Amino acid sequence: MDHSTITVLQAASHILNEKRPDRRSVEVVTAYADVNLPGTETLPLDELATVVALKLMGIEGDPTKGQSR
Numbered sequence: 001m002d003h004s005t006i007t008v009l010q011a012a013s014h015i016l017n018e019k020r021p022d023r024r025s026v027e028v029v030t031a032y033a034d035v036n037l038p039g040t041e042t043l044p045l046d047e048l049a050t051v052v053a054l055k056l057m058g059i060e061g062d063p064t065k066g067q068s069r
Contacts, residue, residue: 008032009056015049 001009011028015021026045029052033040037055040048054060 005056009053012049012053012056015045016053021045 011025014025029049032052033048
């Protein structure tokens with residue numbers, strides 16, 4: 001796992017574990033999703049962080065359907 005993947009996973013984890021995640025974590029996760037996960041713009045932040053983390057771990061699915069492939 002490269003450094004950028006770890007950074008995005010850490011940001012997603014921070015969003016999921018903190019009541020008020022820091023701005024940098026939010027920016028990292030949303031930037032990753034904007035580039036790599038089209039169609040996720042309307043997801044709530046916690047769901048977006050989950051989808052991003054699952055994608056980085058190799059578990060992909062349709063974020064609008066809640067199904068893994």
